[in-house]
């Protein structure tokens with residue numbers, strides 16, 4: 001079985017606290033993997049439903065099975081496909097969005113979820129500091145080739161969220177860095 005990337009243990013308290021504070025009824029997740037973060041979010045918000053998108057069909061099937069065994073599949077819709085293609089087919093209003101799919105697409109994901117957001121939505125993005133290469137100490141060197149696109153796109157994501165009118169963004173360093181952008185207009 002190949003390694004399944006799930007929410008880092010160190011980032012879990014930030015994630016849970018953010019979900020609790022957002023008290024969402026509708027959650028959207030980009031990047032399901034086996035459904036671990038979806039389960040955490042659903043457990044933390046017992047009234048919520050989640051739509052979660054996964055491009056790998058086997059992984060999506062594993063998530064359905066996992067969420068079923070956890071007794072929350074009735075509150076989950078697992079969609080199979082590329083998030084960037086499926087986003088325009090969805091209808092809002094989501095109270096909480098968790099971005100955790102391809103890092104090089106984060107700016108597209110941010111733009112793609114905008115029409116789907118509730119007025120006081122919270123958008124959470126994981127891995128935004130990617131191994132310390134995105135900003136701060138250790139990020140001064142030009143990123144090595146294999147990470148370059150990802151790192152540059154994550155910098156662009158942070159630029160976008162920080163300059164987005166009507167949003168306040170906090171960056172938490174726990175795990176691989178988590179950006180929490182709250183819409184407060």
Ligand SMILES: C[S@@+](CC[C@H](N)C(=O)[O-])C[C@H]1O[C@@H](n2cnc3c(N)ncnc32)[C@H](O)[C@@H]1O
Nearest residue numbers: 006007031033036037054055082083100101102
């Ligand atoms: C870091 S894992 C998600 C972990 C999960 N959110 C958790 O914490 O339990 C990223 C997942 O996103 C999926 N993925 C990557 N790019 C995607 C895309 N463009 N659209 C949909 N899913 C994508 C990958 O197949 C992978 O399963």
